[in-house]
Amino acid sequence: MDMELTGRRVLVTGASQGIGEGLAKAFAAEGCHLALVARSADKLEALxxxxxxxxxxxVDVLALDMTQAGAVEEIMAFAxxxxxxxNNAGAIPGGNLWDVDAQAWRKGWELKVFGYIDLTRxxxxxxxxxxxxVILNNIGNGGQNPDFNYIAxxxxxxALMAFTCALGGRSLEDGIRVVGVNPGPVATERIAKVLKSHAARLLGDEARSGELMAGYPLGRAATVAEVADLFVYLASPRSSYTSGTIVTVDGGITSRRSVA
Structure with a gap:
């Protein structure tokens, strides 16, 4: 299916690895011209x-720490x-209210929460x-599943889900679509680290992280391509009536809740 994206200019933040790298590959395969931002110059250049x-x-690249003063202005000059x-850059630290101190909490939000908001603005x-x-926010299904041990x-x-829906609810009046994507676990280096941490806390041995993976739908995490392809569709004119909403791709994890 032609996604009708050939020649479009796509700006991806946090593009050097994980889902960001997958997004760059998926949009390039559709004939899009890319502007990629991340901290690592070497990884960006190789990609x-x-x-x-x-x-x-x-493909243009900008190696930049988005938490530095003036970063948004640099990105605007660049792309x-x-x-x-x-919006894809950032990972908020895990832990409960006392594990994540005020400095760590603010640092995590500075890149992911305020980074998304400031660049969108x-x-x-x-x-x-x-x-x-089109503005697409890579958020995460943690926003739909409040977790004592992932409180930040x-x-x-x-907050990013609310931001996306609030802006996207009226953005079509300006010809702009704003959509959020909530991936669940995705097969990246980050999820491997998270699972090891959970296994150490829950099972007493990080080497048992595979046991936690077995509990996911289909016994696995989503692939990067499964998530990236969804973004491509949502960015395309084939999704032209989609705005102000969140699309969750987590194999049904969020919908497994039970009252008993």
Whole structure:
């Protein structure tokens, strides 16, 4: 199916690894030109070279710590003409209210929560002036599943869900679609670390993390491609009536709740 994205300019933050890397590959395969932002210059350059060779698309990279003062302005100078923004940078630390102190909590939110909000605030008016655009927020199903042991992340993700729905509820009036995606566990290095931590806490041995994985739907996490392909569809004109909502891709984890 042609996603009608050829030649579109896509800005992806946190693009050097994990889901961000998968997003870059998926959009490049659709013929999109990419603007990729992440901390690691080496990883970005290697990824960009591979995508240019494989797909013949333009790939520009910006190595940047998005928590630094002036970062949003640098990104706007770099890719303020983007047709699609994918907010993806950041990971909020796990732990309960006392594990995550005030400094760690603020640091995690600075990149993921406020990073998403600040970049959206900057880019939205330019999209409006050009006649439209798409803003996609990679959030996470923790916002739908409040977790005592992921309190900073659950709270931050819930805030981003509300932000996405509040903005996207009226953004079509400006020709802009705003949509959130809530992945559950995804097969990345990060989920491997999380599972080891959970296994150590729950089972007394991080080496037993595979036992926790077996409890996921289909006995596995989602693949990066399964998540990235959803973003591509949501960014495309084929999803032109989708805005102000959250799409959860977690194999049904969020819907497993029971009253008994």
């Amino acid at each position: 960009a070279a591979g995508l240019r060779a494989a797909h013949g698309v333009r 303020g003409d983007a047709d699609v923004l994918v 900057a880019l939205y008016p330019r999209m409006k002036a050009r006649g439209g655009g 992340g659950s709270t931050g993700n819930a």
